[in-house]
Amino acid sequence: MELRHLQYFKTVAEELHFGRAAAKLNMTQPPLSQQIKQLEEELGFPLFHRSSRAVELTTAGNVFLGQITSVLNQLDRAVDTARHTARGELGKIIVGFVGTATYEILPPAIKEFRAVFPSIDIELRQLSAPNQLTALLNGDIDVGFSHPPVTNYELISRSLKTSECVFAIPKNHHLAEKPAISMSDIKNEPIISLSKEAWPSLYEDFIQICNKNGFHPNIVQESTEYQMVIGLVTAGIGIAVVPDSAKRLFNLDVLYKKFAQDQLTAEWILSYKRENHNPALFHLVHHVLERTDLF
Numbered sequence: 196m197e198l199r200h201l202q203y204f205k206t207v208a209e210e211l212h213f214g215r216a217a218a219k220l221n222m223t224q225p226p227l228s229q230q231i232k233q234l235e236e237e238l239g240f241p242l243f244h245r246s247s248r249a250v251e252l253t254t255a256g257n258v259f260l261g262q263i264t265s266v267l268n269q270l271d272r273a274v275d276t277a278r279h280t281a282r283g284e285l286g287k288i289i290v291g292f293v294g295t296a297t298y299e300i301l302p303p304a305i306k307e308f309r310a311v312f313p314s315i316d317i318e319l320r321q322l323s324a325p326n327q328l329t330a331l332l333n334g335d336i337d338v339g340f341s342h343p344p345v346t347n348y349e350l351i352s353r354s355l356k357t358s359e360c361v362f363a364i365p366k367n368h369h370l371a372e373k374p375a376i377s378m379s380d381i382k383n384e385p386i387i388s389l390s391k392e393a394w395p396s397l398y399e400d401f402i403q404i405c406n407k408n409g410f411h412p413n414i415v416q417e418s419t420e421y422q423m424v425i426g427l428v429t430a431g432i433g434i435a436v437v438p439d440s441a442k443r444l445f446n447l448d449v450l451y452k453k454f455a456q457d458q459l460t461a462e463w464i465l466s467y468k469r470e471n472h473n474p475a476l477f478h479l480v481h482h483v484l485e486r487t488d489l490f
Contacts, residue, residue: 203220204234205267240255287317287475291321291341293324294393298441298444308478308479312482323392331466338466341463341464342397342462343462343464350466355465356462359461360436360439363428363449364376364452366449366450370434378405381434384433385413385415385434387417387434389417393420400460421444467480
């Protein structure tokens with residue numbers, strides 16, 4: 196039994212006229228009649244009562260029609276779903292993100308994407324920058340919102356945003372009156388740092404700037420989260436270097452000061468595996484890169 200036989204039968208059953216059914220199927224009546232006869236022989240029972248005046252469904256034919264209509268409708272839905280999935284309009288994307296991306300990158304990107312592609316399921320997983328690279332290579336996530344560097348050829352990365360860094364200091368700090376802070380000002384200051392695991396490039400760039408100015412930073416505490424860093428600054432544990440976006444964590448007890456000279460830049464990137472063929476991934480990457488104005 197072939198699918199076309201079921202479609203032929205359904206059309207004849209709906210029209211109850213072989214001539215009209217043949218025209219609807221873009222074929223002539225004799226081949227259609229022959230196909231229905233072959234189907235009846237295969238089934239072992241008649242589907243239609245035929246006379247010179249009318250065509251009617253048999254009782255068995257009526258039952259058969261109800262069953263195969265359900266099957267054909269389900270098949271149509273399956274084809275439609277598969278077609279939309281192939282176009283990337285349905286499916287699932289697993290998104291990895293570093294904690295720092297939640298303050299200005301991830302929320303607007305996901306919100307905007309979901310508005311355009313509401314049928315794509317998005318699963319979010321918070322992962323450190325190194326763990327994201329491993330997850331991307333293993334296929335555990337489809338895309339990652341993280342920080343550079345990404346040097347593996349199997350991965351593609353695109354810059355989303357760069358931002359100047361600032362010093363976060365307690366409100367009552369002795370540097371509070373300075374309009375900008377130089378590296379010499381922090382030479383003997385206790386430093387609270389975003390950890391290397393959280394932001395490898397920022398961590399290493401800060402140490403390099405300090406070394407260039409003749410000292411190694413006195414890092415007394417590290418954290419993977421902005422909020423913890425700012426909380427420790429508030430407690431007077433030390434000062435911190437954070438992206439300018441940290442100002443959004445409104446805190447009356449913390450002041451933000453620009454660098455007097457050696458500027459430090461923070462960068463967010465989007466990364467995915469070169470050989471990832473998830474159709475929905477294409478839409479997410481394209482959409483986010485087209486809307487970096489959101490960040």
